[in-house]
Amino acid sequence: xxxxxxxxxxxxxxxxxxxxxxxxxxxxxxxxxxxxxxxxxxxxxxxxxxxxxxxxxxxxxxxxxxxxxxxxxxxxxxxxxxxxxxxxxxxxxxxxxxxxxxxxxxxxxxxxxxxxxxxxxxxxxxxxxxxxxxxxxx
Amino acid sequence: xxxxxxxxxxxxxxxxxxxxxxxxxxxxxxxxxxxxxxxxxxxxxxxxxxxxxxxxxxxxxxxxxxxxxxxxxxxxxxxxxxxxxxxxxxxxxxxxxx
Numbered sequence: 001x002x003x004x005x006x007x008x009x010x011x012x013x014x015x016x017x018x019x020x021x022x023x024x025x026x027x028x029x030x031x032x033x034x035x036x037x038x039x040x041x042x043x044x045x046x047x048x049x050x051x052x053x054x055x056x057x058x059x060x061x062x063x064x065x066x067x068x069x070x071x072x073x074x075x076x077x078x079x080x081x082x083x084x085x086x087x088x089x090x091x092x093x094x095x096x097x098x099x100x101x102x103x104x105x106x107x108x109x110x111x112x113x114x115x116x117x118x119x120x121x122x123x124x125x126x127x128x129x130x131x132x133x134x135x136x137x138x
Numbered sequence: 139x140x141x142x143x144x145x146x147x148x149x150x151x152x153x154x155x156x157x158x159x160x161x162x163x164x165x166x167x168x169x170x171x172x173x174x175x176x177x178x179x180x181x182x183x184x185x186x187x188x189x190x191x192x193x194x195x196x197x198x199x200x201x202x203x204x205x206x207x208x209x210x211x212x213x214x215x216x217x218x219x220x221x222x223x224x225x226x227x228x229x230x231x232x233x234x235x236x
Binding site: 021022023024025032033036037039040046047048049050051052053058059063065066069072073076077082083085086087088089090091092093095096099100101104105107108109111112113115116117118120 | 179
């Protein structure tokens with residue numbers, strides 16, 4: 001499930017989903033969806049990925065997006081801004097106990113390495129896997 | 139020994155290779171349409187922002203019933219709200235640049 005930030009006409013009648021205008025191919029979208037579902041199911045936390053521009057201050061914007069989730073305390077938000085070449089991982093109060101900031105930083109480092117090579121989807125998928133592994137089973 | 143005319147020589151050594159080159163170039167151009175649709179570091183990224191969740195009902199301020207009727211490319215404002223849930227502690231995480 002995706003949420004497009006900008007409205008382009010009426011999305012309900014659009015034959016082509018807006019998400020296909022994003023940077024990912026259909027195959028990458030399917031893999032990303034699978035990675036999110038596996039991460040959610042194994043950890044019991046809610047993982048979320050945002051790819052798009054973040055307003056300054058970027059950390060505050062990422063935290064605002066994180067707070068819009070239903071249960072922010074148990075949620076992990078990965079916000080990527082390719083234009084600003086910026087990655088923010090936001091963990092809620094409960095999620096933070098399972099994924100330490102040090103472990104989040106480790107996942108961030110490996111994601112950033114993939115993004116620097118131009119591989120957005122690969123970086124996100126391996127990063128989610130890494131975060132889920134650190135969080136452990138529910 | 140049989141002699142080969144100039145026309146035949148031109149046909150074999152110029153026209154046929156040129157035809158092969160044109161066919162391959164045409165195929166390459168047809169297949170290359172997808173190549174531009176990806177992120178390249180250092181180039182501007184002008185795609186629409188996307189937000190992924192495995193379960194869309196996890197977003198706050200949305201009645202769960204209405205979510206199932208939303209199309210896949212639903213607008214963000216339909217799914218999110220300005221209302222934020224109060225959290226019990228500070229958020230953690232990490233930041234990085236590339």
